Amino acid sequence: xxxxxxxxxxxxxxxRLSRExxxxxxxxxxxxxxxxxxxxxxxxxRLSEAAEVAKPVVYDHFGTRNGLLIxxxxxxxxxxxxxxxxxxxxxxxxxxxxxxxxxxxxxxxxLAQGREMxxxxxxxxxxxxxxxxxxxxxxxxxxxxxxxxxxxxxxxxIAQAAFWAMLGAANALSGAAxxxxxxxxxxxxxxxxxxxxxxxxSGR
Numbered sequence: 001x002x003x004x005x006x007x008x009x010x011x012x013x014x015x016r017l018s019r020e021x022x023x024x025x026x027x028x029x030x031x032x033x034x035x036x037x038x039x040x041x042x043x044x045x046r047l048s049e050a051a052e053v054a055k056p057v058v059y060d061h062f063g064t065r066n067g068l069l070i071x072x073x074x075x076x077x078x079x080x081x082x083x084x085x086x087x088x089x090x091x092x093x094x095x096x097x098x099x100x101x102x103x104x105x106x107x108x109x110x111l112a113q114g115r116e117m118x119x120x121x122x123x124x125x126x127x128x129x130x131x132x133x134x135x136x137x138x139x140x141x142x143x144x145x146x147x148x149x150x151x152x153x154x155x156x157x158i159a160q161a162a163f164w165a166m167l168g169a170a171n172a173l174s175g176a177a178x179x180x181x182x183x184x185x186x187x188x189x190x191x192x193x194x195x196x197x198x199x200x201x202s203g204r
Contacts, residue, residue: 023061026051027075030068031116039119042068069124070133076117077137080109081144088148095152095199102145103170103191107184110174118175138167149195154203162198169194 017025029051033041043065048055062068084105091097110117124130142163149158170191177187 022053022057023071026053026058026061027071030072031075031113034072034116034119039116039123042072042120042123044068066124066127066129069120070127070129072120073117073124073130073133076109076113076120077133080106081140083109084144088144093151095149095196098148098152099192099195099199100188102148102195103188106170107174107177107188107191111178111184115178118178142167145195149199152199156202158198158202162201166191166194166198 026047030042030047033046033050044058044062045055047068048058051058062071084102087101087105088098091101121130142160145163145166146158173182173187173191176182177184
């Protein structure tokens, strides 16, 4: 007696991910594409092919290539924020420890992303939406640093301009470390000294 042919119901079924899980998968594949093939490879059709999902799924999540790049920036921002928050919560309540955490966490997070993030930012150059997202992140980061350092500052507190200078230094130093012009230790040490000097000036 011949065996019955396999019915369609017996065929392996593709796992259906939740929307959140699918987004995480697509972002992970996008970072991998940027790392292995460069930012130019970050198109929605190429992502669909690499992630082995239908194009409408990718378009539903991101809409446009700029939407994908913005999502990658937000993903980087969220991970950087989580790393710094966790490190601040665990560090000793001293100026040196707090400044060290801010400096090291910022540099380490940029380096962990390798050279993909600068490529994403370059591809989004001139995007009004990116400028809005960056500005929101920058203000949130400054507020976080102000709160963390408040215990150690003088009665006048730290000027807003000083925080912007610190953020500029953090970006420049971590970028130089990412391209190998300086070491990660040199970048974090210099940023650490910048933070200490900024706090010291607040007490004058």
